[in-house]
Amino acid sequence: MGQRFIMTAFGKDRPGIVADVTGILYENGCNLEDTSMTLMAGEFTLILLFTAGSAEVAGPLSRDCRRLEQEKGISAFLRPLEPQKAVNKPGNAVFIRTLHVEGLDQAGIVYKVSRFLADNRINIVDLKSTVKASPESGTAMYVMDIRVQIPNETAMDPVEKGLRAVADDLNVDITLSGR
Secondary structure: OOEEEEEEEEEEEEOHHHHHHHHHHHOOOOOEEEEEEEEEEEEEEEEEEEEEEOOHHHEEEEEHHHHHHHHHHEEEEEEEEEOOOOOOOOOEEEEEEEEEEEEEOOOOOOHHHHHHHHHHOOOOEEEEEEEEEOOOOOOOOEEEEEEEEEEEOHHHHHHHHHHHHHHHEEEEEEEEEEE
């Protein structure tokens, strides 16, 4: 297995932005493993996990990232990853749940929910959120879905009670569901 990297990139949305970014990976002999791409406020954003044949590709990729900025207006950043360690050791087992948060849009929702999760050793593995207009009133509503890993030894009663307290503090609804 070669060197793994994460690249983040973003630029003004237009046809071809994905081809421009993935083209430099292809040209450098890299293989995509996992991606997340989305449009946000007119900017197309990409997060890419990929493998290169060796760490020596970092130099040419960094130059190509600068070229993307100059020629295409795409900001791209590269980070090499340490070799992956075994994550499923005995005593390290987790279960997956999904949190759904919904309420009036306000500052602090992501911070307060994520702080509670971190304080309870609950790991966020995916978070998606958006603001949308309420169909009834047009009021800005914040909607967030978070996939989390909860250690098997976690007592769920205090977690559920704590989530209710966070929900009350923010005046939002928080539901916890299985997978």
